[in-house]
Amino acid sequence: MTTPVIAVDVMGGDFGPSCTVPACLSYLAQNPSLKLILVGQSAVISPLLPPSSHAVHSQLEIVDATEVVAMDDPVAVALRSKPNSSMRLSLELVRDGKANACVSAGNTGALMALARFTLKTIPGIDRPAMMCCLPTQANKGCYLLDLGANVDCSAEQLFQFAVMGSVAAEVLGVAQPKVALLNIGIENIKGNQQVKQATQLLESQNKLNYIGFVEGDGVYRGDADVVVCDGFVGNVLLKSSEGVLRLLASRLDNRFKANWLGRLKGLIMFLPMLRGLRKDFSPERYNGASFLGLQGVVIKSHGSADSTAFQTALHHAYMEVNEDLQARLSQQISLLLEDVLLQPH
Amino acid sequence: MTTPVIAVDVMGGDFGPSCTVPACLSYLAQNPSLKLILVGQSAVISPLLPPSSHAVHSQLEIVDATEVVAMDDPVAVALRSKPNSSMRLSLELVRDGKANACVSAGNTGALMALARFTLKTIPGIDRPAMMCCLPTQANKGCYLLDLGANVDCSAEQLFQFAVMGSVAAEVLGVAQPKVALLNIGIENIKGNQQVKQATQLLESQNKLNYIGFVEGDGVYRGDADVVVCDGFVGNVLLKSSEGVLRLLASRLDNRFKANWLGRLKGLIMFLPMLRGLRKDFSPERYNGASFLGLQGVVIKSHGSADSTAFQTALHHAYMEVNEDLQARLSQQISLLLEDVLLQPH
Structure with missing residues (x-):
């Protein structure tokens, strides 16, 4: 080579x-x-x-x-x-x-x-998508796309994202990746027109391991290996998740600073643990979105x-x-x- | 009475x-x-x-x-x-x-x-919206709407949500609530057509304290008192935030269980602290979405x-x-x- x-x-x-x-x-x-x-x-x-x-x-x-x-x-x-x-x-x-x-x-x-x-x-x-890998409870990554390159997506584009995400996940080491569409419920009646039509397109093929809808919490539970959404939604999901973590860190920080016992607990016990956790989530580990x-x-x-x-x-x-x-x-x-x-x- | x-x-x-x-x-x-x-x-x-x-x-x-x-x-x-x-x-x-x-x-x-x-x-x-209150770094709540009642929203509906959210926040004790639209960037060129048109509608009035766009992390930073989005986006934001917190809790749990020192740390030091934190976020404190x-x-x-x-x-x-x-x-x-x-x- x-x-x-x-x-x-x-x-x-x-x-x-x-x-x-x-x-x-x-x-x-x-x-x-x-x-x-x-x-x-x-x-x-x-x-x-x-x-x-x-x-x-x-x-x-x-x-x-x-x-x-x-x-x-x-x-x-x-x-x-x-x-x-x-x-x-x-x-x-x-x-x-x-x-x-x-x-x-x-x-x-x-x-x-x-x-x-x-x-x-x-x-x-039609259009490239941005994809990144998020940590999950299932101790494997979840590939999410699109992250903001395409604010409005047709059903066909969502379908193309599913294809790209699935192939990319497989190339990156996931066997028969479970592919899902992000939605606001898992029932077929839920969602907007694009999502409803995209699920029909995905159900009509048998090459992808399409498992249906997941909700926002399902992403982090690890329900799927690849989760597809339009770029507006994906961007909000990613940034609000960062926001929650930052809020949590600041709350912890305030608690540590509240009194000498808190400071002591923080120094001796908690900070090493938090450092480990942050690493799981941090851009240091997950930085780098692919343009697929x-x-x-x-x-x-x-x-x-x-x-x-x-x-x-x-x-x-x-x-x-x-x-x-x-x-x-x-x-x-x-x-x-x-x-x-x-x-x- | x-x-x-x-x-x-x-x-x-x-x-x-x-x-x-x-x-x-x-x-x-x-x-x-x-x-x-x-x-x-x-x-x-x-x-x-x-x-x-x-x-x-x-x-x-x-x-x-x-x-x-x-x-x-x-x-x-x-x-x-x-x-x-x-x-x-x-x-x-x-x-x-x-x-x-x-x-x-x-x-x-x-x-x-x-x-x-x-x-x-x-x-x-035109259509009611669901609103809830989220915790923020600024130690005040952020009212978010819509949470899933309306999957697709026109600019006029987003405008109406902004009006309802602002009035509700004021009634619930926030003076001159800062109102923002959720977007994937804070520049005017960002976002979909609905959001771009809604910001024009909001800029054309002077009764609401409209501050422009916020991103997903801005919600939890407390950049605004009221954040407006369509129901698909709001639902994903809410549920993925829950998902991140659950993931974090499960990671902590695993760390505690990893060895006897971890268990000890967990029992003596960490659990009381985590209990306090969870309360900040939990439905026990925030449960109850208003249909406005x-x-x-x-x-x-x-x-x-x-x-x-x-x-x-x-x-x-x-x-x-x-x-x-x-x-x-x-x-x-x-x-x-x-x-x-x-x-x-």
Whole structure:
């Protein structure tokens, strides 16, 4: 196998190169059979690199990008006014076969739009979806998609997401993944039109292990391996879950601070335990949403990812490249879509 | 003031009369200036009551209902095939002025449909919404609506929900409540068409303290006092939050059981703390969703509510009656809707 190459938009995210460049160096040190292309303003990147004699230099390349997509740039600006952005050049490296994957912590909407424009979708897929893996009580992950790339979804799109999620989960190690649609009840009468029609489409095929509807709590119970919803709902689910955890942490914090006994309990007993728990949920462990359905691997890191979390995103990309996710997705999606006679536009 | 009367559908919920009747008795014992009408199968209810000499008997009345709406009955069955259901008769008591409020732990969809049919909506309101109060980091509640009564909502309906939520929060003690729309970003370009149009409607008025968009985590941070979304999104937010908390509890449990030191830590140190925390989140404290926008007070208890939680739902009803929420809502809604020249159909 040739050396996998990942193009990294080092300018993205809340902390920019000061976070992403050291993360890249750490990750390279642990993975000597990998190459990274750091895409961004070389004047900013170079001072962050070790002396040129250092071992990792052979695994590194810099591609100079004069422009940066800001976190609040409208999609149109990213698409039309910044032809030399680090984000766009990273994606073009994938398109041109110079990199096997792209990782960015930048503006999600811009990344999705540029990725669609640059890489195009897999035939049969109308729109790409964002997928991440959530922890569950069943001690296995639950892959959730879409996380916000598509605010409104037709039944056909939800069906396509189910296909993509199932294939991706299988490639990532889940045997016969149980696929479900997120709904506000498990009975057939529940939900909006899109969900009701999507369940009919999914019931009419026999290639996916479709188990029906799950509710919000079913996601974390581990009722399914893949849960499908539109991007508005998925985004709210993800962010409100983060919100609940943060609320819980702040309540605990207040309790610890309430008196000396609380502080003592916190220091001796509780903090080590909480640290373990937070790790289960944290972006450090789960960071890195896959953009599924593109002709290329694209991983979105959380904007607020620290160095460890950004390395997790890099690892996601590496894993998807190693597993040849993209080619297997394309192949299996075309088979599945043919099978159910869904002719996408 | 005349004695407030609450009609209770005692047949609803996962546990039925064996839970709801004792809850009613406990609540009456604490609130001697209240009357409850227990609506249900009197043959089931009577054995659960104390001897007729007991003090609470003067505060009690039983209305016999021969039919019960099952938790999985389709709306049509509840509406058309069960004219003598405990749920329907409870609502009719409100309609006929014999009770000031109705509480039920039964089938949500059926309750909403029967409530609309029996009580009708307030003029200017197309559809009622379900609202509950969530805990926040800001140590004040956040009122969230809709929780699942309306899966698809137009911009006008979201606007009406904002009006109802704001008025309700104010009546329930929040001065100039900050009202927000739930979205997947806080920038104006984010969201679906309904949300984008609703924000324009809300920005065009000056009676509500509208602060713009909040994201899922903003709900629990306490960024707003009232957060408005469609029922699909609200339901997913609520249930996935419950799911995260349950996952966390199970992880803690596993950690405690891992070894003797863990068990010891759990017993001595952690369990009392966790008990306190759970109380902050639990239905025992927050149980009871208000159906807003009807010509009458209707409170939906969680189906799985235990006796304490069901009493919280009763208390919600009592509070809304005492505050004359329904009349104040009607009055202020008509003023506000006139103000923005929204002519609802």
